[in-house]
Amino acid sequence: MAGFIKQESIDEVSNKTDIVSVIGEYVQLTQKGNDWWGCCPFHHEKTPSFSVSSDKKFYYCFGCHAKGTVFKFIQEMENCSFSEAVESLAKKSGVQVEYTSTGREEYRKDPSIQLKAEYTDLYTRVANSFHYMLMETEAGKFALEYITARGLTKETLEKFKLGYSPADRTWLKKFLKGKNYSDEFLANSGLFSKRYPDISFFNDRLMFPIFNKNGEVVAMGGRFLRGDPSKSPKYLNSSDLIQYKKGSTLYAFNFAKQAIHENHKVIFCEGYMDCIAYHQCGLTYAVAPLGTALTEEQISLVKNYVRDGCVMLSFDSDGAGLAATKRAIIMCRQHDLTVKVIKLSGGKDPAEIMINYGPEVLTNEVNSAILDNDFLLSVLTATYGKDSPDAKLKAAMEFFTYIDALQTDIQKNACLEQFCRTYEVSLDAIRNDYLNRSQIEQKMKKTLPSDQNVKEEKIKVTAESAAVLSVIDDDISFFKKLRNEITVDDLSDSLAKKIFIILEECSRNDNFSVSSILNHCENPELQNLIIKSLQTDSANKEQSVNESIKLLKRNVLKKQNDELQVQICRLERSQLPEDKAQLMELISRRMEISSRLEDLKKRD
Known part of the structure; x- marks a missing residue:
C-alpha cells in the first residue's frame, strides 16, 4: 500500500524512532554539544561535516548539503520508497501502520501491490516446505548428506533456509492446490512450466531461497544433484517476477548489509555456495549476483555502505571468472569505489578452502587481497608477456580501459607510472599512446582477425552442433521452433547438447538474448564459436x-x-x-x- 500511509502513522513512527540510533547503524557518530557528528555517507570526506540533531529529528551535511528526516535517510541508504522507509522503521519501533481510505481505493486499482505481497507469501511457504523436505524427510536425505559433506552446518542450513524440491514434478502443484491457490495464480508464479502448468520448474534439486533486502523470500535457485549432467543445467534460477528483479537483487544482502556497513567492505563472489561458505567462516559481508553478470543496480545497493572502504571480488579463476572480474573492476571504479581482488590459492573455491583448511585460512586469503591495478598488471603480463614491443602495446591498450574508469588524474597518473615500471617504458610514451588510443585501436583492428586465427584453439563442430548453433539469435522464435521438434535427448553430439541446454535455460529465465547466452557459456572458446556463428551472413535466416x-x-x-x-x-x-x-x-x-x-x- 505504498504511498497511502495515514499521517498519524507517519507521525507515530517519527516520534518513536531515535534518528541518532538509526543513522548510527550506518555512520559512526560522536556527540559534540547537543548534536552528533560523523563523516557523510553521501560523499567522500575525512573531516566530519555530517550532523544529526536528536531534538530536530533532522540531519544535515555542511559539505554536500544532503539533508532530511530519518525517512529520507533510509530512502537514500536503502534505495527504497518513502512508504517502504516508513514501514521498515515501523517494524523496528513496533508501530502498526494504518492506511487511508484513498490508499485502499488506489490499492484496489493497482493489483500489482497486492500481488507482490501474495507471491512473496507463496515463495515463503514453498521455501519452508522445501526446507522441511531437506531437513526432516527420507526423500531429502541424500541432498542433506550432500550439502553437509560440503561442510555446511545445521545452523547455516537454517539461516539460509536451504531446501530440497521433490523428484515428483507434480507434487508441488498438488500441495499448493490443497492450500487453495488458484490455477491462474500458480501459473504466473514462476514455479511451474509455462507449457505444462502442472509440472514444477524445480524438481529433485537442492534449493536456495533468494531473499530481498528485507529478508523476505522472493525467488528460488536450484542445484542439480544426480542423474545425467549433460541433460540438465547445473543451476536453474527464477526469472524476473513481479516481486523479484534479479539484476537489482543480491543474494544474502539481507544477512550481509549490517556487516558491510560495520566493516566498510563487501565481497562480491561467484554464487550461492561461495557466498554461504564466506558467511559460515565469519566473513558475513559477502554477497553474490544471481545468475547474471554484476549490474549497476547491484553495485548501487552497496555503494553507500562501502564509500570509504572497498569492494572485494572473489570470482572463479577460469576464463569466464577472469572476464567477470575485469568487468566488475571497471564498473566499480566508474562508481569511484576502491577495488581489491581475492586470489584463492590453487584456484580453489571458498567452500573447498572452508572444508579442507578451515575458516582461518579463508580469512587470511581475504586479508591478502590485492589492489585491482596490481591484479590487472599480473594478468596482462601472464597473457601477453612483457618483452616484445607488440606485447607491451597490447597490454597497454587493455590497461587503458581501466585508466578510463578511474575518477581522478592523480589515480590515473599513478597507475600509468606503475605500468611504466612493470613494462619498462617511458612515461611520456605511455601518456602519448593513452591520448591517441582511439587511432591506435583502429590500426590494430586491421590485423586483429589474423592474430586471432593463429591463437584460437579449435572446437570440433559437427553437423549436429552447427545446426543447433544456427538458431541462436536475439529472436527466441527460432529456438522455440527447434524445441517443438527436438529435445536434448534426441541429440548425440555433446557440444550440441551443451548449447541446447544453455538456450533452454535462457528461455526458461525469460532472458533470451545473445548477451545472456554468452554469459551462460563458461568456456571462452564456445563464446567465440557463438559469436562467429552470428557473424555468418545468411540471406534468409528462417530458411537456414x-x-x-x-x-x-x-x-x-x-x-x-x-x-x-x-x-x-x-x-x-x-x-x-x-x-x-x-x-x-x-x-x-x-x-x-x-x-x-x-x-x-x-x-x-
Whole structure:
C-alpha cells in the first residue's frame, strides 16, 4: 500500500524512532554539544561535516548539503520508497501502520501491490516446505548428506533456509492446490512450466531461497544433484517476477548489509555456495549476483555502505571468472569505489578452502587481497608477456580501459607510472599512446582477425552442433521452433547438447538474448564459436533454421530407425507369442518412421 500511509502513522513512527540510533547503524557518530557528528555517507570526506540533531529529528551535511528526516535517510541508504522507509522503521519501533481510505481505493486499482505481497507469501511457504523436505524427510536425505559433506552446518542450513524440491514434478502443484491457490495464480508464479502448468520448474534439486533486502523470500535457485549432467543445467534460477528483479537483487544482502556497513567492505563472489561458505567462516559481508553478470543496480545497493572502504571480488579463476572480474573492476571504479581482488590459492573455491583448511585460512586469503591495478598488471603480463614491443602495446591498450574508469588524474597518473615500471617504458610514451588510443585501436583492428586465427584453439563442430548453433539469435522464435521438434535427448553430439541446454535455460529465465547466452557459456572458446556463428551472413535466416531443423529431425529418425531394427532382429528369432505381438508393433513403428524419412527427402 505504498504511498497511502495515514499521517498519524507517519507521525507515530517519527516520534518513536531515535534518528541518532538509526543513522548510527550506518555512520559512526560522536556527540559534540547537543548534536552528533560523523563523516557523510553521501560523499567522500575525512573531516566530519555530517550532523544529526536528536531534538530536530533532522540531519544535515555542511559539505554536500544532503539533508532530511530519518525517512529520507533510509530512502537514500536503502534505495527504497518513502512508504517502504516508513514501514521498515515501523517494524523496528513496533508501530502498526494504518492506511487511508484513498490508499485502499488506489490499492484496489493497482493489483500489482497486492500481488507482490501474495507471491512473496507463496515463495515463503514453498521455501519452508522445501526446507522441511531437506531437513526432516527420507526423500531429502541424500541432498542433506550432500550439502553437509560440503561442510555446511545445521545452523547455516537454517539461516539460509536451504531446501530440497521433490523428484515428483507434480507434487508441488498438488500441495499448493490443497492450500487453495488458484490455477491462474500458480501459473504466473514462476514455479511451474509455462507449457505444462502442472509440472514444477524445480524438481529433485537442492534449493536456495533468494531473499530481498528485507529478508523476505522472493525467488528460488536450484542445484542439480544426480542423474545425467549433460541433460540438465547445473543451476536453474527464477526469472524476473513481479516481486523479484534479479539484476537489482543480491543474494544474502539481507544477512550481509549490517556487516558491510560495520566493516566498510563487501565481497562480491561467484554464487550461492561461495557466498554461504564466506558467511559460515565469519566473513558475513559477502554477497553474490544471481545468475547474471554484476549490474549497476547491484553495485548501487552497496555503494553507500562501502564509500570509504572497498569492494572485494572473489570470482572463479577460469576464463569466464577472469572476464567477470575485469568487468566488475571497471564498473566499480566508474562508481569511484576502491577495488581489491581475492586470489584463492590453487584456484580453489571458498567452500573447498572452508572444508579442507578451515575458516582461518579463508580469512587470511581475504586479508591478502590485492589492489585491482596490481591484479590487472599480473594478468596482462601472464597473457601477453612483457618483452616484445607488440606485447607491451597490447597490454597497454587493455590497461587503458581501466585508466578510463578511474575518477581522478592523480589515480590515473599513478597507475600509468606503475605500468611504466612493470613494462619498462617511458612515461611520456605511455601518456602519448593513452591520448591517441582511439587511432591506435583502429590500426590494430586491421590485423586483429589474423592474430586471432593463429591463437584460437579449435572446437570440433559437427553437423549436429552447427545446426543447433544456427538458431541462436536475439529472436527466441527460432529456438522455440527447434524445441517443438527436438529435445536434448534426441541429440548425440555433446557440444550440441551443451548449447541446447544453455538456450533452454535462457528461455526458461525469460532472458533470451545473445548477451545472456554468452554469459551462460563458461568456456571462452564456445563464446567465440557463438559469436562467429552470428557473424555468418545468411540471406534468409528462417530458411537456414528450417534446414537445420530438418537435418536434426532426419538424424533423430535415422537413430530411431536403427534402434528399432536392432530390436526387430532380436524378436524375429524368438518363438514366444508375446514377442510376436511386440514384433508386429515394432515393424509398424519402423514403417511409420521410414515414411517420415521419405517425406523429408521429398522436401529437399
